[in-house]
Amino acid sequence: MNAAQFTRRAHLALEDKQLQTALSISRDGFTAQRAAAVARLPEFDSLRDSARDIKAHTLAHLDLYLEAYEKRVTASGGIVHYARSAKDANDIVVSICRRHGAKLAVKGKTMIGEEIGVNAALEANGVDPVETDLGEYILQLRGELPSHITAPAVHLTKEQIAADFRRAHRDLPEGRDLTEASALLAEARAVLRKMFLSADIGITGANFLVAETGTSIIVTNEGNGDLAATLPKVHIVLASIEKLVPTLEDAAQLLRVLTRSATGQEISTYTTFATGPRRPGDPDGPEEYHVVLVDNGRSALLGSEFAEVLRCIRCGACMNHCPVYQSVGGHAYGSVYAGPIGAVLTPALVGIENAVDLPNASSFCGACESVCPVRIPLPKLMRFWREHAFERGLVSVRQRLALNLWGFFAKRPALYRFATRAAVRVLAKIDGEDGRLRKMPASWTASRDFPAPQGETFQAEFARRKSMGRRS
């Protein structure tokens, strides 16, 4: 998969009935749950300001917070590694595994792990990486990428999952009943429990890293990442450098907006704060605690007009509220990061020439920015990418012509007024009964309706109101 063929994959996704059902269920669920959680907390918007400011402050002082964080991790007996690239990060993880003769690594959910392709690197070196988040586990059995940050397997039915389990869990009785979701859950739990207890290495991501204490924080509902951090004798935390926050107080501000924005929960079932390896007298916990701090393009972003995207806390709210994402799902983006955040982040990671469709996968309705807990101006950043793409001649001839044509009219107000008035009349004529256009050229209406223009053009209306205003 790559990010270059958004349009083609989007078409396929729109045809996929099962995907469409799954998307509508998750979309309605997530948006309603978020709205309910926000309504319950009068301080929510003030917390968003706070979250934005904390991330902005941390990014502006990132070098110093990295140093402070490293000092605390080291003081608690942990080891910090630095990786500039995906390859460097994978090499570090593989070398830790090798040193321990590891065969099996249990993994908590890690986006950066997916970004750098750590599973492939482990497999190539004889280590079996097992995803333990139930959704991720199912996808791994299927060899698929997640379609959603917080609900990776949202596009699959019970029946598909049952078939995957029969195929993968060969040592279990063939005639077993897997019709109920509870049976599937019990089976996955039992299979994965064995892996937790026998794995040599636990790999997790981090939602936040706390400079004050050298702590890594993960949030889960299943308890899987928490077990991966507790049972194996080595815990490896993979985290990109922008995960830093200064203090525990700052982490609490961000945690309050993270889960509410993601799933509408007040807090996730488990929030686990890990600081260093097992202490003297501890009956459990890893003997070694490693953190791999990954740059992979972040420091370059920090100095660019896209720096604000580094505030992202990967809550997924921008996807859940995005009409484009709601129509095509996550796979169409062809990248680990989907939705509006993917449209901004992916071109930065893989180069705009390989992802030129993504910043265009937007209706610029602004829903993403209006729900983003750290107030990232996603539409503005997408527009920057469009400009980059245009300047570098990456935009198709047709699009160029259209824009040039628009530019021609826009510079000639009288002609523009004439042309738009004519267009309004034409559109009003082909209108359906309800003021929605269901058929338009350029297949705009295949997956959405277009409101038919009612009345006059904006300019005519504006002029009329202005003169009315003068009279009163």
Add this chain to the structure above:
Amino acid sequence: MSARAEILADVRRALGVTGSEASRRRAVADRLEHAPQGTIPARGQLDPAERKALFRAEAERVLASVAEVASNADVAAEVATYLRRRNLPATLRAGADPYLAALPWQGLELAEGSPDGTAALSRAFGAVAESGTLVLVSGKENPTRLNFLPPTHIVVVAAGDIVGDYETIWQRLRGAYGKGAMPRTVNFISGPSRSADIGRTMQLGAHGPRELRIIIVGGK
């Protein structure tokens, strides 16, 4: 140049700084030293009785079950009743918490060992009313694995340890472990383990416990 030096240099180049500016260093040192509080929801700012009631309501909202007992002497009877009603054996896995060990466990057995398949008992460091969250810390007293491996987890918390917000927990942790230090693991636990990954319906008991029983002691 090491990867560390290169990354720091890249970050500094991007920010247009050298890393030795006194004002930046002071800003960072100040924040780490004073840990300013941001916005704290009014929801948890209550007197102790209301705080306990809010904690209970929020914990039940996330599907924990809660019992309240008047004193330490009543904990064992409450645990025994719960296990009996659930048809669970009268043996509990627990760590070496002296408080738990000192309770009168007539008829119940507390044993160390793997909690795979049996109920486990822990004592919370504290709890947060704001979100119905238990706070547990690692150590031989209350091993972290007990929080995740058993199908049923019973947690005892003193009413006096229920605070309004996360920030108060940080202050108490600093008091107990020192500024800048943390226990190896701090677990915030809000309800039993769950997943909505299969069939898009929420189910309890994903990797962690299916049942979370909270016993609040005192404050009656």
